[in-house]
Amino acid sequence: MSQELAPRLDPRAIEPARYRAWQEGGYFHVPASAVLEDGREPYVIVIPPPNVTAALHMGHGLNNTVQDVLIRWRRMQGRASLWVPGTDHAGIATQNVVERQLAEEGLHRDDLGREAFVERVWEFVTETGGTILEQLKAIGASCDWQRTRFTLDDDLQRAVREVFVSLYEKELIYRGEYIINWCPRCLTALSNEEAEGTETQGRLWHLRYPIAEGSAEAARAASEAGSAAVGRLDDGRWYLTVSTTRPETMLGDTGVAVHPGDERYEALVGADVELPLTGRTIPVVADHYVDREFGSGMVKLTPAHDKNDFEIAGRTGIEILDVMTPDAHLSDAAPEAFRGMERFVARKAVLAALEELGLIAGREEHTHSVPHCYRCGTIVEPRLSEQWFVSMKPLAEPALEASRDGTITFTPPHWQRVYEHWMENIQDWCISRQLWWGHRIPVWYCACGEQIVVREDPSECPKCGGTELEQDPDVLDTWFSSQLWPFSVFGWPKQTDDLEAFYPGHTMVTGPDILFFWVARMIMMGYEFQGEAPFTQVYLHGTVRDMKGRKMSKSLGNGIDPLGVVEEFGADAMRYTIVSQCAVGTDISLDHEDVEAAFANGRNFANKIWNAGRFALMSLGEDPVQPLDHVRSDLTLEDRWILSRVAHASAEATRRLERFRLHEVAEGLYHFFWGEVCDWYLELVKSRLGPDTDPASREAARSTLVTVLDAAFRLLHPIVPFVTSELWSRLPWPEGADRPADLIIAPWPEPGDVERDEEAERRMVEVQTLVVEVRRLRKEYGVGEGARISLLVEGGPEHFLDTLALQAGALEQLARIESVAGGAPSGVGANVVLPNGAGLFVPLEGVIDVASERARMASEVDRIAGLLGAVRKRLSNEQFVANAPDEIVQKEHDKAAQLGEQVSKLREKLASLSDS
RNA sequence: GGUCGCUUAGCUCAGCUGGUAGAGCGCUACGUUCACAUCGUAGAUGUCGCAGGUUCGAGUCCUGCAGCGACCA
The missing domain is CATH 3.40.50.620 (HUPs)
Incomplete structure (x- = not known):
């Protein structure tokens, strides 16, 4: 059965079936x-x-x-x-x-x-x-x-x-006539949230409104009070200056406002203004809303087309004049010359007409926020309208x-x-909303004027008994x-x-x-x-963006179709890719021009899981697996180590999930699985799974492997549910242990289920360090991949040589080390001192010469001595020793001791190399 | 105008309560020892935007500046 697994994960071959199985199992229903x-x-x-x-x-x-x-x-x-x-x-x-x-x-x-x-x-x-x-x-x-x-x-x-x-x-809930955001294209009211402000480079126009003859004295007074915004036109009439970004609205002006405390314009309050192009006369009023500093300090008032102006009208009692139609054309309330014009056409026409009359005082570039309909993008028109509101x-x-x-x-x-x-x-x-699609407002109006708001559709008016009821159309x-x-x-x-x-x-x-x-x-x-x-x-x-930081959208054509991704790379690949980028507070960026690159990481990881599982299933074979407790005494260092790392991984994953740190969950599990389970544990355990090994060690390895994969699949399942569940369902199960019906409901490995094994972790790190150092040496000296080397170890912790002896198979597997023995260097070879103080010597007669080894070691000494120097400097700083927490200081002491030993041993070796 | 955020390796970005920088992709070299080339091993690259300050110690806290962005008015 296990042999049937393809060497490459084919998501299409497993995902739909897995999903069906979950549905059929009823696991989603609660x-x-x-x-x-x-x-x-x-x-x-x-x-x-x-x-x-x-x-x-x-x-x-x-x-x-x-x-x-x-x-x-x-x-x-x-x-x-x-x-x-x-x-x-x-x-x-x-x-x-x-x-x-x-x-x-x-x-x-x-x-x-x-x-x-x-x-x-x-x-x-x-x-x-x-x-x-x-x-x-x-x-x-x-x-x-x-x-x-x-x-x-x-x-x-x-x-x-x-x-x-x-x-x-x-x-x-109440009904009333207020200024609302109106979309002239959708022909409906919008909420404030639905009118999205967009920073727009626009123009601020300064307009001159002539002051009526009877208010000339007031104008003169204002001018003398120092207002540059009040002056005289060529024909001798006085004018005042107002500013607007929407000149066409001036046709609906019904007043001009100044701040009541503004000394410049005190005299003008109550004056009459001759509103150009309309033949109407409008008053100057005082209201606290006006910002004295902005523009001229005088504000034109268009109560039917501006929220603030509407409120001022409410306070001052000025007229309200709606000059627009629902589709934002000038209505019959506007002067004949402009009727029927679309608002932006009217804007140009109004400006041209004012220009002709010499009533434009100037214009300036002005960046401001223009509200747009969040559904169609049309510029929203503030409009007086009767609507329903929630308080x-x-x-x-x-x-x-x-x-x-x-x-x-x-x-x-x-x-x-x-x-x-x-x-x-x-x-x-x-x-x-003035739409037809949605929840109809449950209000009926009777000819008698009664407004009926009820839970069940009414058949007659409770007041007059009339049956001619009309439901609110909105x-x-x-x-x-x-x-x-x-x-x-x-x-x-x-x-x-x-x-x-x-x-x-x-x-x-x-x-x-x-x-x-x-x-x-x-x-x-x-x-x-x-x-x-x-x-x-x-x-x-966050938001999903492309590589240029633009939000993915249909209109920009920079979207990625998730179904296409699922089809090509699998849902697991997509999920992992997304989650691994899901850092709190940050956006997700995906390359729509190179979808393969965008999701390769997730696809590769899913495939890695697949292959690790495939290898394990093949190696485990069909023989019964013992519960871990039965082989406890036969567990080797790497078994104990990986079980401890499982405990670590589950603790971290749980902690991070609780805090929504999803990308850390994904990356943590990625490194746990790929970096620890695959790169180390599977490699270390390979040699024990064959038929020629000690049965006790083999059974310990098999039990551990099953335990580790079971836990790993559980931990990974929320992120990559398909591949984990497919493999888990094929995993052999320890004899006598209860097996959940499906991975989807298998218990989450809680922190504390398994205890950390500090000793195993420490000793394993020593082995890992040794392997990495030897590999580096091999690369540096160009020792062929297949060539076996021997290793002489001198000093280091007491148990170290024993540990290495027990790991002989692994060292062979991982670094092509064919023999390890205690002893001092002799002949030509490469020298390393590990952080644990152990000196390594790799005889490499004929591969290297003394001069190059001396140079390499000298630079190594320099590097470590540099680190040591930094630590010593810190320790010699009395302030540091006095102020830093004890544990931090102790850590530095430990580091100094370790680096000191390392560097002195290296120097010894270097010296003996020079002697010979 | 108000509020807030961002500026870390070639690219996209992590970096929680200050202890001396990381991931993925990309790049370089070598490798097909039978889980995986959607792979393995090793390697290179950072004055952590600029200038000050607090601190024994700052990518991490404070202030200012520059650039970018978001939201609200």
């Missing part, structure tokens, strides 16, 4: 009874639901690999480890996709009408949606697929409605406190401050339903067993880009509706 009846401790992650129409990209690859690593690890620890999958209906995004399809057919959604359009979206979602979940299986995601949810499922619709009505009843401040309080008191922790910790800052400055959330922000995910997936508002068993969850794994959109709001909703946070650990991973 029923509530596991917690409620069996009393197992739960560990719960809810997936950040990908957009239902999304295709898997590397960002998903990263996000879900991390979650799967954590889920698999906890599962092996015996937790009822539940990972709930699902998808998000993604309001704007999905609607846009279907609208584009329609456009290709020459249709607009209005041509279909609401009902038919929504039906069409459902068709699309039913047909193509959810494929991303199938794709997740290819990367090994061990989600509980029986629990797959969609944010538009009936259950979740109920949750959404319950939350909406409940918040409305608590007066935390956030009360909801934020417990969510903020949870961060401050450490109930919720952030990894990396830096995000805690970002989160708290956002919570502290939270603004009300505009939740209504839908809710997608994130309104996503924020309920941690409990809506468990059936809430019904009090289900699932909810009891699995809420609250534990870890939220996502990217920082949706910290506010999603994470923060889930926490708020968790407190509001469940009384506690939905999770306690927020792990924020």
Whole structure:
């Protein structure tokens, strides 16, 4: 059977079958009874639901690999480890996709009408949606697929409605007319978070507004008070100066504001201004919002098209005039000459008209943040509009406190401050969207004026009994339903067993880009509706970028298809590559132009595991393996050493997993497996596995090998589940020992399962050092790979020569050393002094000459003497000895002693070499 | 404008609570002794952005500067 293993790992040959076996074994599914009846401790992650129409990209690859690593690890620890999958209906995004399809057919959604359009979206979602979940299986995601949810499922619709009505009843949801972010292309309102600011090089225009005749005295006073922004036009009229980056909005100006304490403009407050191009007269008002230092210190007010101006209007009572249409053209409220113009066309036209009137005072380059629609990139227009809002401040309080008191922790910790800052400055959330795809707002309007907000669709008006009810046409922000995910997936508002068993969850794994959109709001909703946070650990991973540091994206064409990677290199290769780069707080960079180079490391490692397993399985053969305890007394140094290294590796891996230091987990296990298990242990043990060896030693080796591989596969399993599980299933098992049904549920090797063996580790290091030194000598003197050498050892620790004698086979294997004996150098050869004080002599008559050996040793003496010098200098520093901790000082003393012995022995040897 | 982060080997980046620099890839040389050439062995390369400071000791803490970036207004 073991002979059948191919010399190269072919992931395609094992991965799909392995995944099927896990699914058939039911290992992903966790029923509530596991917690409620069996009393197992739960560990719960809810997936950040990908957009239902999304295709898997590397960002998903990263996000879900991390979650799967954590889920698999906890599962092996015996937790009822539940990972709930699902998808998000993604309001704007999905609607846009279907609208584009329609456009290709020459249709607009209005041509279909609401009902038919929504039906069409459902068709699309039913047909193509959810494929991303199938794709997740290819990367090994061990989600509980029986629990797959969609944010538009009936259950979740109920949750959404319950939350909406409940918040409305608590007066935390209200409807009102405010300035909101409006996307003129999507024709919907957006939340503040959905309007992404982009630094843009723009222009700041300075405009002159003539002051009405009746206010000339006030203007003169302001001018005399030292304002350069007030002056006289050619025709003698006084003017004032205002600045704007959006000149077209001046058509909707209804006032000019100054700071009430600004002495320059005291006299102007109350003056009339003749708004150019419009024939309207607007007042000068005073408001504290105005920044005296910015520009002229006077601000034009466009309350219908600017949030701050709107607020000033509220305080000062100036008019509000909306001059734009929903698609950002100038409306009938604008002067006739500009009506129907698109906003940026109007900008040019307004500037040209003002220029002609001599009313442009100048312009300057100005870098500022311009908000763009996060779905289509169109520049967002602040717009006065009647929308639904959530009052956030009360909801934020417990969510903020949870961060401050450490109930919720952030990894990396830096995000805690970002989160708290956002919570502290939270603004009300505009939740209504002028879309058709999503959760319809559960509000009905009666002709009598009654507004009905209810959990069940009403049939008549509770006030007048009328049956002509009209439901609010808008839908809710997608994130309104996503924020309920941690409990809506468990059936809430019904009090289900699932909810009891699995809420609250534990870890939220996502990217920082949706910290506010999603994470923060889930926490708020968790407190509001469940009384506690939905999770306690927020792990924020980085972004997947290309080698130029650019975010991977479809539009840049720099993406890598995870499924292509799985196909070519295997899911294990992809997972290892991702996890090994997953340092806390750093991004992942992958070369999209050389995918092979990007994933070679992971592929090679998986192959290495495969081959180590293959070798072990072949060497172990079919004979029964004894439990380790039965061969305890026959364990050799390398057996004891590798078992101790297993203990070390498991302790490190566990500690690092607990702290989300995933790249350290990956790299630590990589070096443990490749550097220690393969490079040393397998090489050392080879000679003992053959048929001609002492049976006791052979059985000890076989038991140790099985134990070590079992542990190694367990430790590696969360990161590279396929190859480890394939090999583990073929591993012979110690007689009489219980074997778990599958590696996926085999117990995680906990620190403390096995004790460290300090002595074995120390002695093994001595052997390793010797081998490395001899190999170096061989290379340096060009001793052929196959040529055997002998070794004379002088001095060193008492046990050293015995150890080497016991390792004779290994030394032969590792460094082609055919004999080791105690004794002094004689003849021509190479000399080394090991850190443990042992002097080595390799007779190399005819290969080297005395002169070159002398030169080599002299440089070695210099090198070690240099190290010694640095240590001695430190020790002679009284401050160091007095102030540094005792253990550090002691370490330096030890080092000095060891280096001192090494260098003096080397000098002796060098001297005797010169004599001869 | 506010807040925060980054600057370490040719490349991509690690380096936790200060003890005297690491990984992978790449590069050089040798190697096919039957687990693996998706391999093995050995090797080369760093004034840890610049300037100060704290400390016995700083890549690691503090300040300033330069460059880059992120988020929020």
